[in-house]
Structures are given as structure tokens and as C-alpha cells.
Amino acid sequence: MPRLVAAIGFLILAGLLTANLWLVNRTLDRERKAGLEHLFWVVCQPGHSSAERADAFLKLLVAENREWRSADLSGLDLPGINLSQAPLDNTDFRRSVFQRADFSGAFIGNAYLQLCDFSEANLENADLDSSDLYRADLSGATLNRAKMPGIRLQEAKAIGARLVAADLSGGDLVMANFSDSDLSGANLQDANLEGAVLRGANLSLARFAGARLADADFTNCNWWRARGFDAAAIAVLRDQFEPTKDAPEEMRQDFAEWLKEIGGQ
Secondary structure, three states: OHHHHHHHHHHHHHHHHHHHHHHHHHHHHHHHHHHHHHHHHHHHOOOOOHHHHHHHHHHHHHOOOOOOOOOOOOOOEOOOOEOOOOEOOOOEOOOOEOOOOEOOOOEOOOOEOOOOEOOOOEOOOOEOOOOEOOOOEOOOOEOOOOEOOOOEOOOOEOOOOEOOOOEOOOOEOOOOEOOOOEOOOOEOOOOEOOOOEOOOOEOOOOEOOOOEOOOOEOOOOOHHHOEOOOHHHHHHHHHHOOOOOOOOHHHHHHHHHHHHHOOOO
16 A cells, blocks of 8 residues: 555656646747747837847847848848858848858848948858849958859949859849959859959859840950850950950960960961
8 A cells, every 4th residue: 555655646746747847848938939029029120229130130040040021130230250051031131241251051042132241251152042232342252153143233342252153144243343353164144244344353264145245344354265255245355355564464375375276366
């Protein structure tokens, strides 16, 4: 009989402990959900400062949030932040500062990134499909192999940027400044480059088939090593953008070699 009583007592105690743990977990889950709801309120409703929204955004990111359509993340100041591989599709980061930030492999498609500062940031292998970077600053940024079809880079500044094998096909690059950038192997097919500046850029094996080039500046870049220019475009480039006396000697020699290859002299 004492053993039976002890066994019953143990079972009752175990049941109470299980019930208490369930209540504790339920309370913690409610608190977690309430906390997330508050964070969503901070990033979705007006009246919160940039610092408050930045803090809420980072906490939601840690909580693996993937829905940002209604969040106001504009004007955040997050230089040097690590957002590698982050799910950031449909975000609104207008006028935010991401100097030297790491977005490598991040997913930032259909995002509003107008006037953002990405100078010296790492966006290697990032997916920026159809995002809007109107007047964004990408100077010194790394975008090697970035996926950017249909991107809007109108009047963007990408001086000294690295865009090796990047996909900019079909993009709006009107009046974008790619001076001294590395676009070797980049896909610029069907892109609008009207008024774009490519002074001193490396265009080796870049593809331009179907691109619009009116008023683009190809001064002292190796356009003859690119691909996809039709005969009319090549004629204009030869007439207007032969390397100047200020071009590097190596570039002038390479141009001369190209002329020999095509029987131009």
C-alpha cells in the first residue's frame, strides 16, 4: 500500500510539473508573439524614429521574418551591417545608409532602394531582380555575379564598382555613372544605357546586344573587347571613342592590335 500511494503521488507530481511547463511555454509563446506584434507595429506604423525602426527590423530579421511589404524601413542608418543571405524581397529602404555593409547572397528583389548609400558595400551574388536604385550610390561596391535583370539604376553612381559577370540585362541604366568600374563579363543585353558614363571601365567580354547607347560616354574604356555591338554601333564607337593620348599605354596598344585583327589598318 505505501508503494502504491507513493506511485500515485509521483504521477500527480509529474502531471503538475507537465501542466506547469505547458503553462510556462504557452505564456512565453504569447509573450513572444506579443513582442513580434509590437515590432511589426514599430516598422509599419508612423511615429517611430529611424533608430527604433532599425532596432525592430533587426529583431524581426533574427526572428526569421520574411514579409516586408508593409514595413517602412526608409532612412535607416546601418553602416557595416551584416545582412548576408538575408531575405529582403519587397523591402522599402529608401534613403538608407549601408556603407561597407555585407549583402552577399542576399535576396533584395523588387525592393525600393532609391537614394540608398551602398558605397563600398559587398553585394556579391545578391539577387536584386527588378529593384529600384534610382540615384543610389554604389561607388566602390562589389556586385560580382549579382542578379539584377530589370533593375533601375537611373542616375546611380557606381564609380569604381566591381560588377564582374553581373546580370544587368533589360535594366534602366540611363545616365548611370560606371566610371572606372569593372564590368568584364557583365550581361548588359537590352539594357538602356542612354547617357550612361563608362569612362575608363573594363568592358572585356561584356555583352551589349540590343542595348540602347545614345549619348553614352565610352571614353578610354576597352569597348572593342565587348560583345554584341552591331556594325552601326561599332562605327560610332570607332569614330568617337578611340583611346585618347591620356589613356593608358596598354589600352592604346590593345586598340591598335584590335584594329589589326579586323583589318582596320
